[in-house]
Amino acid sequence: MNLGQQILNGLVLGHSYALIAIGWTVLLGVARLVNFAHGQMYMMGAFVAWMVMAKVGLPYPLALVTSVLAGVLIGFVMQEVMLGLTLRQDLVSIMIVTLGFGYVLHGVAAIAFGSTGQILDTPFSTINVYWNDIWFTGQDLFIIAVTVAFFIALQLVLAKSRLGRLARMVAEDPKLAILAGVDVRRVYFGVFAFQGAAVALAGAIVGPRTPILTSMGFEEVIITFFVVVLGGIGSVLGSYLAGLSLGLFTAFFGALVSPAYTTPAAFLVLIAVLVLRPGGLAAKPGGA
């Protein structure tokens, strides 16, 4: 086994996982909401970027912007449909409705983009770097750079800005926030739009690492669960560290045992954590 290569793979994977999961972390931390369509929104982000570049012929930066806008739009539509359930905090119904949304998105994507796999090539993914016996692509570096920048910016916004204070207030006590004159609806819409934007961005940035399929959402979302639960539900820093650990675990398990069984193995780790500290999962609301 090439140790350096596996560490690098793990770091790239880990940053990918953290970036994919961050929308969910904030959604759960601020709004106490769950979204099972997350994986399909990731798929949508990747396919919209592919469409913009391969079919329309626009450059990668514009594809990223289009993906993010598509993510915001999907988030908005979902929240519009579920607003009643959100205000009632009917978590169980919200969960099933988002599963339904994921299923619908899968159908829409299969019609819009066809059901064959595609390769999302970006200007970075075609740059190959060989350094001693280690190989990586420009896209790998781009993933790490974007993820680190994203997490730092988010941490600053949540901790320092008025927006962050508002979000933490709603997370802490939605009813009190209403009494204090906060428009909770707008916060919910904002959080959903942010989640959509973040995961679509992840799709357009992480998607190029593997062939993209319209059916990939069902399994993709599982990584997000692991990151969110292992990181302490709703914690931004926690989910970064959890993403990183999970990435390294996946890389080494894949190299040493078998890449086919990494999901079951990661699941065993998750179960161990849940059984060992079932009550210790809830992080401080607000995610800061």
Added chain:
Amino acid sequence: MATVFGTIAVLALAVAGFFVPAAFGGGGAVYSACVLIAIFAVMAYGLDLIVSDLGEVSLGHPVFFASGAYATALLSTEAGLSPVLTFVASLAVAMALALLVGFITLRLREFVFSLVTYAVTVVALTLAENWSALGGSDGIAGIPLFTVDAGIASFRAVTDRDLWPVAYGLLLATLWLVSAFRRSRLGNAALKVHLNPRLATMSGIDPQKTRLMVFLVSAPMTAAAGWLYAYQRAYISADLLSPYFLILMLTAVVIIGRRLLLAPLMGVALILVQEKFFSFGGDVDRIILGCALIVSLAFLPGGIAGTARALAARIRRSDDPARTNAKNEGAT
């Protein structure tokens, strides 16, 4: 008198149900659709006990469905076991898995419970796709015909028309089991745990034990559907763990209404009739099914039955002359 009358009505309905495919022309496609409706309804009833009675959303039920189908496929092709024995084995495997999942999730509630059960399904999907003992990505083909030899008489189902009595019998048995469960101590305890866990604990009910027991009733039900599905298809693969079956079960359970005995059956029938006779192609059907699930939860909180009841009540109120008069008198 009323109960005798009720029993006769139920029996008449049960007998009439057997002739539903014949009433719709009795063609091969009709029998196939009816057999699938019966199988998927049995599958959905397993989930219904968890959602409607226990109040949790299990996303792990495709695993029980697949475990029944896989146990049947492996034991009938490799060991040549008869349907009776594969039935017993399916239930046993599902109960063992239910114990395992039940223990893991014993203390988890609401969305963490659902997350973990969803993860169980995805893990099972990756295992089924990769593990060669389970047929890997090729699945298991060549499942023999449903044949029971009982000395002098033997039964052999070549077409779905032949399989219909078995499917209908399984459906009736499941309906009886569900209604018996709702009248039982366990069913009562489950509802109490669902509606008021603290009160349940105070009245001597152990919520964790109740949850585990309900799982042990629910899982074999869904597995029995997998058992028959394996014979019906003669081929199974990891597709059993794909989102389709999960969304189908969930939609069937919520679309008509909760805690109504016939609701999941009617839900499955609605979905399957659309897919088999009014299909717009797989992807559009997917959008229709997903939208049905979204609309029934976001806009029809009581399901179709609840909405119909609310509408009927409103019409009755506006039509009722006595009440209108009373209101007028009150006003004067």
